[in-house]
Amino acid sequence: xxxxxxxxxxxxxxxxxxxxxxxxxxxxxxxxxxxxxxxxxxxxxxxxxxxxxxxxxxxxxxxxxxxxxxxxxxxxxxxxxxxxxxxxxxxxxxxxxxxxxxxxxxxxxxxxxxxxxxxxxxxxxxxxxxxxxxxxxxxxxxxxxxxxxxxxxxxxxxxxxxxxxxxxxxxxxxxxxxxxxxxxxxxxxxxxxxxxxxxxxxxxxxxxxxxxxxxxxxxxxxxxxxxxxxxxxxxxxxxxxxxxxxxxxxxxxxxxxxxxxxxxxxxxxxxxxxxxxxxxxxxxxxxxxxxxxxxxxxxxxxxxxxxxxxxxxxxxxxxxxxxxxxxxxxxxxxxxxxxxxxxxxxxxxxxxxxxxxxxxxxxxxxxxxxxxxxxxxxxxxxxxxxxxxxxxxxxxxxxxxxxxxxxxxxxxxxxxxxxxxxxxxxxxx
Numbered sequence: 001x002x003x004x005x006x007x008x009x010x011x012x013x014x015x016x017x018x019x020x021x022x023x024x025x026x027x028x029x030x031x032x033x034x035x036x037x038x039x040x041x042x043x044x045x046x047x048x049x050x051x052x053x054x055x056x057x058x059x060x061x062x063x064x065x066x067x068x069x070x071x072x073x074x075x076x077x078x079x080x081x082x083x084x085x086x087x088x089x090x091x092x093x094x095x096x097x098x099x100x101x102x103x104x105x106x107x108x109x110x111x112x113x114x115x116x117x118x119x120x121x122x123x124x125x126x127x128x129x130x131x132x133x134x135x136x137x138x139x140x141x142x143x144x145x146x147x148x149x150x151x152x153x154x155x156x157x158x159x160x161x162x163x164x165x166x167x168x169x170x171x172x173x174x175x176x177x178x179x180x181x182x183x184x185x186x187x188x189x190x191x192x193x194x195x196x197x198x199x200x201x202x203x204x205x206x207x208x209x210x211x212x213x214x215x216x217x218x219x220x221x222x223x224x225x226x227x228x229x230x231x232x233x234x235x236x237x238x239x240x241x242x243x244x245x246x247x248x249x250x251x252x253x254x255x256x257x258x259x260x261x262x263x264x265x266x267x268x269x270x271x272x273x274x275x276x277x278x279x280x281x282x283x284x285x286x287x288x289x290x291x292x293x294x295x296x297x298x299x300x301x302x303x304x305x306x307x308x309x310x311x312x313x314x315x316x317x318x319x320x321x322x323x324x325x326x327x328x329x330x331x332x333x334x335x336x337x338x339x340x341x342x343x344x345x346x347x348x349x350x351x352x353x354x355x356x357x358x359x360x361x362x363x364x365x366x367x368x369x370x371x372x373x374x375x376x377x378x379x380x381x382x383x384x385x386x387x388x389x390x391x392x393x394x395x396x397x398x399x400x401x402x403x404x405x406x407x408x409x410x411x412x413x414x415x416x417x418x419x420x421x422x423x424x425x426x427x428x429x
Contacts, residue, residue, distance in 0.1 A: 003037040005064075006426065007134060007142040009126070009151050011119060013042040014059055017052030017315065019231075019253065019344035023171055024145055025058060026234055030419035032062040036426070039063070039139065041130060043070035043122060050289070054314045068129050070122040073114060112189045116174070116196055119150040127157045134162055141426060143208075145169040152200045159203055165429050168204035171231075173214050176337045197221065205429060208422075211365040213340030229421050230369075232413040233347040238316075241324035246283035247398050248308075249357070249391075250325035252318050253345050255286060257293040258333040261359050263381060265301040267388040271395075278395065282306045287313055287321055322352040326403055327394055332360035334381045342366045347413050350375040355394060355405040359387070375407045 008028065012020040028038040038060070044067035059065070114120055134142070142164050144155035152168050159166040174197045175190075185193070201207060201222040208227050209215050215226045271278050284298070285308045298307055313321070322328060328349045332338050339361050346366055349356050356376025358366065367378035377390050397403040411417060 003032070003035050004141075005037045005039055005137060005139050006031070007039045007041060007130070007139050008145070009041045009130075009142065009154055010145040011043060011046065011148050011151055012048070013040065014055035015051050015053045016046070016048040017050035017055065017312070020147075020171065021052075021055060022315075022344055023169075023231055025055065026232070026415040027419050027422060028063050029058065029060045029234075030416050031423070032060065033416070034419065034423040036423065037062070037064065039066065039137075041066045041068070041126070043068065043119075045069055047072045050312060052314050054316055066129075066133065068122075068125060070119065072121070073118050107184050112184070112186050115189055115192050116153070117148040117150050119148040120153070123150055123153045123157070126154045127161075130154070130158060131161060134158065134164060139164065141165045141167070141429070143167045143169055145171060146174075147172055149174050149196070149200070152204075153196065156200055156203055159205075166204045167206050167208055167426070167429075168200055169208040170214060170218075171210055173217060173337075173340055174200075176217060176340070206425065208425070211340040211342045213365050217340065227425055229418055229425070230342060230413065231344040231347055232415045232418045233351045233410075234415045236316075236319050236348075238319050238323060241320055243324050244283065244285075244326055246326070247278075247281040247395055248283040248285045248325045249327045249329055250285040250287065250321055251329040251331065252287045252322060252349075253343065254288050255290040255294050255331070256333070257291040258335070259331045260291075260294050260297050261331050261381070262297070263384040263387055264329075264331075264359065265297060265303060267384060267391055268303060268306075269301050270388060271391060275392075275395075281395070281398070283308055285321070285325060286310065287318060319348060319352075322348055322354065325354055326398055327391075328352065328354050328356045328376070330356055330358040330360075330366070330376075332358075332364060332366070334361050336361065339364050342369065346370070350405075350407050350410055350413065353405050353407075355403065357387070357390060357394075373407050373409055375405050375410075 008024060010024045014021060014025065028040055031038045040063050142155055142158060144151045146152050155166045155168055158164060175193050198221055201218055202224060204224060206225050206227065207218055208229055209218065210230050212228055215228050218226050284303060284306050287310045289312060290309060298304060330343060330346060330349060332341055342365050350373055356370060358370055358376055358378045359381065362380040370376050370378050379387050394403055
């Protein structure tokens with residue numbers, strides 16, 4: 001008996017780097033173990049802001065990969081400023097007060113001319129190609145993954161034309177995502193986004209989201225079934241790491257302007273002033289894209305001499321740093337709109353055996369995960385004194401050689417377990 005084929009439409013795929021690629025790369029890895037043949041549709045010539053060639057080796061040899069050319073305006077915009085277009089396409093948007101005329105122009109064009117996003121020109125050619133492929137290969141189930149949310153429009157048209165079962169997977173929200181307000185949207189554009197979001201949520205057979213808060217938000221827009229399947233961790237083959245000799249506080253991933261935690265920098269400055277030996281031990285380790293505003297703030301707090309800014313590294317190197325850093329930093333924007341964000345790296349952090357210091361908006365969805373798994377401490381932006389106390393406590397454990405995390409109940413977040421949840425959902429329909 002042939003395995004059941006499922007069409008997965010995603011933009012981010014190796015050699016794309018960063019968190020967006022991990023979710024479906026790993027689902028595709030494990031789907032064949034559950035008797036499902038993944039058929040993955042991706043762009044042939046994408047503009048990825050981050051590239052990690054090492055991830056190509058992780059693509060399942062049991063997956064069928066389909067590719068079609070894509071036209072992206074970022075390719076034209078990079079003629080004017082390659083650096084700015086790369087940053088904007090990766091979500092690093094300059095602080096509104098520091099935006100140049102070119103920044104404002106790019107953001108206005110991105111928000112108002114390309115709705116829902118700059119990959120919208122891929123919708124028509126994709127529908128044309130996939131309509132034929134789906135019929136010829138007897139595929140009755142498709143999954144679209146966004147952002148970019150243009151991919152959900154491919155699912156929308158295929159659903160209307162072929163009446164396939166359609167699962168719309170939202171790795172992030174749509175109109176409430178953190179950067180949406182920065183796009184300088186006209187009233188028309190804002191309304192168009194809302195209309196498309198409503199259409200997708202009310203046409204898909206099932207909605208998949210990564211957090212409880214996004215589920216609650218979407219329940220106000222649709223009565224279609226919504227299931228939470230979080231991101232997770234994979235069992236990585238990583239050599240045993242020797243812990244950093246410094247008291248390293250490591251942030252791994254994009255460090256956006258809005259994630260600039262003054263309470264952290266203030267706490268570190270105070271501890272440096274109060275504890276003489278802290279100066280010889282502290283290391284602030286940043287791995288990934290870091291906004292200029294964050295670097296400027298670190299400089300203003302006179303913390304430059306403790307900074308180790310490593311830039312983007314491969315996923316395997318990032319995993320190694322997670323295992324050898326003394327403390328892992330997880331920082332989310334202080335906003336109502338980001339309570340639903342559960343950063344993908346959280347799950348890799350949780351199995352690193354290193355304690356997490358997480359800072360985010362009060363009642364964040366990821367606070368509950370950190371607390372219930374005993375993998376670290378969550379603080380909101382009003383808790384500066386408590387943050388300072390947590391850092392001091394971890395530092396004292398570091399001095400005694402006893403600093404470690406003791407996670408519980410982590411298996412439910414393994415990628416294979418989560419793929420089992422996904423398969424259960426697919427089989428229900």
